[in-house]
Amino acid sequence: MNKEKNNKPSKELPLGFVDRKEKELLIRDFIISKIKEVMIKYGFQYLETPSFEYSDSIGKFLPDKERPDEGVFSFKDENKWLSLRYDLTAPLARYVAKNYLEIPKPFKRYQLGTVWRNEKPGPGRFREFLQFDADYVGTKSLQADAELCVMISEILEKCGLSKSEYIIKISSRKITEELFKKLNLKDNQQKLTALRALDKIDRLGWSSVKELLGEGRKDKSGDFTKGANLTSQNIEVLERELNKKSPETQDLLEILKIFKDYNFDNFEFDPSVIRGLEYYTGVIFEVNLNFEVKNNKGQAVQFGSIGGGGRYDNLINNFGNYDAPATGISIGLDRLVYALMQKKEFKLKQSKPIVICVFDKKSMKEYIGLQSILRKAGISTEIYPGENKLKKQMEYANKIKSPAVILYGENEIKSGKPTLRELRSGKEKAIEIKELVNEIKKII
RNA sequence: GCAGCAGUAGCUCAGUUGGUUAGAGCACUAGUUUGUGGAACUAGGGGUCGGUGGUUCGAAUCCACCCUGCUGUACCA
CATH class of the missing domain: 3.40.50.800 (Anticodon-binding domain)
Structure with missing residues (x-):
């Protein structure tokens, strides 16, 4: 305030950016050390890619507007648009395409890195945050997907979470894909809106989601959101099918079998898991915490998942003709730290002088x-x-x-x-x- | 983006129906005879009351617009 009058620089931070203090950083370092430990055991390669990429390399759509797609931070450098990466999957796809001939197939890599999103921040959600990603490129085997889930739960447990404090929810895009086919939905936009609506079952419940599938919904504040305009018969079918307690698609049946071989049981089939991203093609999973998270005023808050992932068999193909089916998972480390700080007493040796x-x-x-x-x-x-x-x-x-x-x-x-x-x-x-x-x- | 609520010292807030130099607690600084912290006491610094314009003899207090924050919602390739 009064910047012009007293001519002093602002001490405020840009929206969604934060200073992180020692306690948080130490917990984060601890988590990172556990991640590395597990990744080495599982045989993943460590990779780092730059913070900036050409905008067209990491977006599915080329920036043809005044600025590249909203949601990213970008600037123009000698007539080419650069963007700060918004996730680690897109740079991986670019990396694989660029180094396709050299890399082993399948290619397993993990990466830790800051990503930036030009979006509205929320509790534990910032515009600059640290992500951890592990991906398997070049295999269609569901053993890869299964192993990612097993691996992520090993990491969480090493970080001090017990089995009852988190769960991996699992589903498949094939379910909705087949349903939409059955309902004869063709309009891509409509399908997308419907998917997004279904993704909110967890948070809003079926009755609100049904409104979103239909004409639309008015939220608590009185704001109205347009819906997908499905017929009420179709909505009924969706609700019935998605409430089934056991999976029917081939991929899920298979991955369940693999989980059994791994002796892994801290998962739950949940057809309402959709994940917003368009590029998923098969099995999808989400890592959820089972305890309440509070904001700095002590109010319980909608926290959502701390990460997730799934199979994206066509993404890398966008760069050309590469045979690179892939599956991956990402965890929002800062969100995990935020939650863990409330849940656990960390005995961290701070060794003050x-x-x-x-x-x-x-x-x-x-x-x-x-x-x-x-x-x-x-x-x-x-x-x-x-x-x-x-x-x-x-x-x-x-x-x-x-x-x-x-x-x-x-x-x-x-x-x-x-x-x-x-x-x-x-x-x-x-x-x-x-x-x-x-x-x-x-x-x- | 949309909607609701809010915006007074670094932080948490008080400020009565608009009236003289705007307050408290915590924090901060200095001191309580200088080789001792976390307690107490004393003193002090710090705000043009988010901004701009308007109403008025007079505005933190009323009106308009803007900005920022919180919560929800949307978007998140």
Whole structure:
């Protein structure tokens, strides 16, 4: 505010962008370490692609408007549009097409990376976030799809979730595909609207979804959404068919069998799982958390899934004639962290530094001596940055949650025994330098 | 994008039917005789009351438009 008047730069962040603090980052690092561990065990290759791609390489539609399709951040560079990637699947497809002759087939890769979406943010949902993707390219075998599900649940459990706290929901695009054929729906737009409506069963329930399949629906705020305009008979058929409790399509029957061989049972067949993306062609899955997530005001909030994926046998073909059926999964890491932070107490070693107080600049040599002894022992240590009163130095140590300060003033230097003051209890005692490391290890 | 609600210090808010130099708590800074934090006490900094225009002798308070945030909804290739 008043930017022009006082001419100061804004300290506000752009909508949907956030500063991430240490606690969150440590949990994220922990999750990433688990992911890598599991990925190596499952034999996936690690890949990184750039943040920017040519807009036409990562979108199905070429940007022919003033700006490339809404939803991405783009700019024009020497007459070519560049976009920040909005997911990791599109860059993978581009990568496979570009390196088709060299890569092994099938090609298994995993990737961690920031993606950007120019959309409205929500709780735990930002415009810049970290995604984890694992994909199998070049095989139609449903064993690949099954393994992705098994693998993702292993990761979640390694992150501390129990079986009852998450579930993999599974379905297939073939179900709706066959249904639409049966109902003789031809209009692509109508089919798409219907799919999107069906995708909301979880959140809105059947009665609202039926409105969306028909003429439309008015939401709580009074806003009206146009529907797919299906006939009421067709809506009835959809509801009946999609309420079936057991799968009938070939692919699902097969993957269920594979799950059994894996001894994997933390999944649930749910024909209402649709997933918005158009490019899916077969089995689809979604990772859902079974506990309530709250926003920073403590209100429970619609959180949705933390990730999902499925089979996309035609996507890579967009780049040319490649025989590259594929299946993949992606997890929104920041969303997972957001949820996990509420659910779990993480005992993360934050190892805040021991602070060596500065009494007199002239004794800097002694301070540095102590500091290097401690650092050599692997103990996080710092000499108080500055020359303030002791009181200020103590306040500083307290603020950064240092476990202890070392007082090494005139008296201590004379006796050769620094005073170690533990900050939690306030206890302090004089300690021989050679005992210092051991004493400190007791309290951190 | 659409809809509902909201916008007063860094944070959480109070501010009576429009009336003089706009308040509190927390946080922050300095101090309480200077080698000691998390408690207490004292003092202090910080807001043109989201913006612009209007009504009025007078507006944080009323009106219009805009901006921003929250929630829902849509979109999310």
